[in-house]
Amino acid sequence: MELNLRIKFKKAGIFTGIAVLLLILIVFLPRDVRSENNQMIKMIKMIIPEPGTEVIAKKPIIKCRVAQAVDRDTLVVILDNMDVTAIVIFTEKGFHVKPVAILPSGAHTLMISGVSTAGERFEVSFDFSSRHSTLFDEAYSNNEVTALYDRVMAKSDNLEGEPDGKVEANLTTDNILQTSKWRFLLNSNIRYFDQSTSAFPPPSKGVEIINYLLTAKYRGNELDFTAATGDLQLNESENTVAYLSRRGGQLLLKHKNFNLNSFVVKSDQIFGFDGDLGLEGDLDDHIIGVSGAVNLFSDKLQLKTVYATGSEPGDDFGSWSTSGDKKGNVIGFIMGSHLLDDRVILDAELDFSRYDADTLDEFGSESDKAYRIGGEANIGNYSLRAIYKYTGPEYQVVGNPSIQKDLQGISIQGGTTRENHAVTFSFSQYHDNVKSNPLYSRIKTMAFGGDYNFTGFQAFPMGISFERTSLTSSREPEFTDPIRTYTDTLTGHIAYIRDRLSLGFQAGYGFQEDRISDFNDTTNINLSLSPSYSWDRLSIYPSFSFNRSRAHFTHVNTDTYTTNLSFNGNLIPEKMACEFSGTYNKTTADDNSTDMDTINASTRITYFFTNKFWIMTNPAVALMAQYNQSRDRLFDQEEEEFRILLSFTNNISFSF
Structure with a gap:
């Protein structure tokens, strides 16, 4: 009985000890940590706004009370991962x-x-939230005005027709209204322009709205939509609507994994605002389109269809033509997939167009097709991209002049990167006359090459590259000369980088061989040296290059020497800066057929006023000089011009 009691008391003592130890770990240690943190909070306390509360303000004032004296030189204040210590005001x-x-x-x-x-070191953080008004989560307008005034102090006689004075001011404004589900945005650029002589549009004198975009977005539980009007950037696919910048309207709807996009835009370019929203009119001066897409398998596969129709004028902004309008329509089917966590990407496109290049001629519309299929893989240190394209000879799309029609072929790019090595290669082969028209030759263009870069020596990065291109013809019609041209290019570069000194050297050799005629064989050699050095208040960037082109048939060498010098520095830190850039170029031929040189130089001395002067931010006045000279020694001709200007620039930023 006594033995059992001892065992029980012994066990009780063990359990009591464990309990006491746990009590120390659970209670006393966290209390010490909390106590230290509480001391920090007591030492520095955020009183406005109170931690954990919401404040209604666009630029809320944050006030902190300090219980102990703080070394101001060590204080660091960070708001949302942004260091704001420089604007802290001590009380x-x-x-x-x-x-x-x-x-x-x-x-x-x-x-x-x-x-x-x-x-004593301290670190503490406080959380709070804000909104801009009681009605809107966000409601603000950010604006920036940049102003420029130029006055010509002196100029050469051959520049008498240029204006002596010019003033230009640009206002960039970004405006947002946002609630929990709605978001309204207005972005615009407004310009004022005037000069002492007549202005040929663009630009035109006076105040003008250069561009604008008004957008309304709604985000619901299952339905999102966006409506926009103004200057739009439209990009549906490579062979349909691609990088189309026009004024008009757009509506986008998204429901779960379905997307619908529709747009109508003015087909000709509009500069400035003349009351035309780009929404009025018909297909004779508009481009209308619609696209639909569905995302499947957790967005790993997308299927998309695009349709666009309309016309554009024969003469457009910045160009003039006597031909009639261009009119047509296009429908495209696009597929894209992302596999293996986006390491493998596949895409394909099939398109059909009907296009009339000139509505005034006797020919009607032509129908044709285009398709492409490509893939990209990025696995580990290796990458590979391949694409096959076919574009019919009559395939064209209104509003997409970048399409290269009558083309068929393949291109491949790849490479790998190691610790100190990088290797890339490329191959492409394309030909025209895809429908074998007997009236024309088929021209094939092939290019392959690669480059290697080595960074094992930190101070001496280097690399070498090689490329061969060929231009050959086949199926030549009678009385048509064949084409057999091959060009090899080899380049290498090495640099020396240490501290503030950088010294780069590049050399290149190219040989073009025409196997049909000796008249076109040429050799090109180029050498360039690009040193640079930076001091605390001055940076200098000279460069020297030599290029020789040799025509083998005539044995004539044409040499070009180019020398560049530029530097910039601070004459008075944060007060006065200077800049200079100049180029001397000389071209000669050893058969005395060419002997000319040119000089282009400009310099600028700028004085910066105080960072804020009245409502102006960073105003500056600059004295600029420009000089250009060209001489043809064979014909004893020389032209030169100079200009000295006084320029005033300023930025004004305000928000509300």
């Missing part, structure tokens, strides 16, 4: 800070760290 009881830019609505974190005058 007797602490400090406060007001954001320079409008603070986005939502949650924010203020982190404060430093050392007290007693030598």
Whole structure:
């Protein structure tokens, strides 16, 4: 009985010891940690706004109270991962800070760290949230005005027709209204322009809205839509609507994994705002399109269809033509897939067009097709991209002049990167006359090459590259000369980089052989040296290059020597800066058929006023000089011009 009691008391003592140890770990240690944190919070306390509360303000003032003296040189204040220490204002009881830019609505974190005058390090953070108004989560307008005034102080006689004075001011404005589900945006650029002589549009004198875009977005539980009007950027696919910049309207709908996009835009270019929204009119001066897409298998596969129709004028902004309008339509089917966590990407496109290049001639519309299929793989240190294209000779799309018709072929690019080595290669082969028209030759263009770069020596990066291109013909009609041209190019580069000094050297050799005629054989050699050096207040960038082109049939060498020099520096730190750039170019031929040189030089001395002067931000005045000269020694001709200008620039930024 006594033995059992001892065992029980012994076990009880063990359990009691464990309990006491756990009590120390659970209670006393966290209390010490919390106590240290509480001391920090007591030492620095955010009083406005109170931690965990929401404040209604676009640029809320944040006030902190400091219980102990803080070494101001060690204080670091970070708001939403942005260091705002430079705008902290100290007071007797602490400090406060007001954001320079409008603070986005939502949650924010203020982190404060430093050392007290007693030598104690501290770091503490506070959380709060903000919104811009009671009605809107965000409601603000960011604006920036840039102004330029140029006055010609002196100029050469051959520049008498140029204006003596010019003033230009540009206003960039970004405006947002946002609630939990709605978001409205207005972006615009407005310009004022005037000069002492007549202006040929563009630009035109006076105030003008250069561009604008008004957008409304709605995000619901299952339905999202976007409506926009103004200057749009449309990009549906490579062979349909691609990089189309026009004025008009657009509507996008998204429901779960379905997307629908429709647009109507003015077919000709519009510069400035003349009251035309790009929405009025018919197909004679508009381009209308619609596309639909569905995403399947967790967005790993997308199927898309595009249709566009309309016409565009024969003469457009910046060009003039006597031909009639261009009119047509296109339908395209696009597939894209992302596999293996986007390491493998496949895409394909099939398109059909009907196009009339000139509505005034006797020929009607032509129908044709285009297709492409490609893939890309990025696995480990290796990458590979291949694409096969076919574009019919009559395939064209309104509003997409970048399409190269009558083309068929394949291109492949790949490479690998190691610790100090990088190797890339490329191959492409394309030909025209895809429908074997007997009236024309078939021209084949082939190119292959690669490059290697080595960075094992940190101070001496180097590399070498090689490329061969060929242009050959086949199926030549009678009385048509064949084409057999081959060009080999070899280049190498090496640089020396140490501290503030950089020295680059590049050499290249090229040989073009025409196997049909000796008249076109040429050799090109180029050498260039590009040193640079930077001091604390001055950076200098000279460069020298030599290029020789040799015509084998005539044995004539044409040499070009080019020398560049540019530098920039601070004459007075943060007050006065200077810049200079100049180029001397000389071209000679050893048969005395060419002997000419040119000089182009410009310099600028700028004085910066105080960072903020009245409502102006960073105003500056500059004295600029420009000089150009060209001489043809064979014909004893010389032209030169110079210009000295006084320029005033300024930025004004404001938001509300």
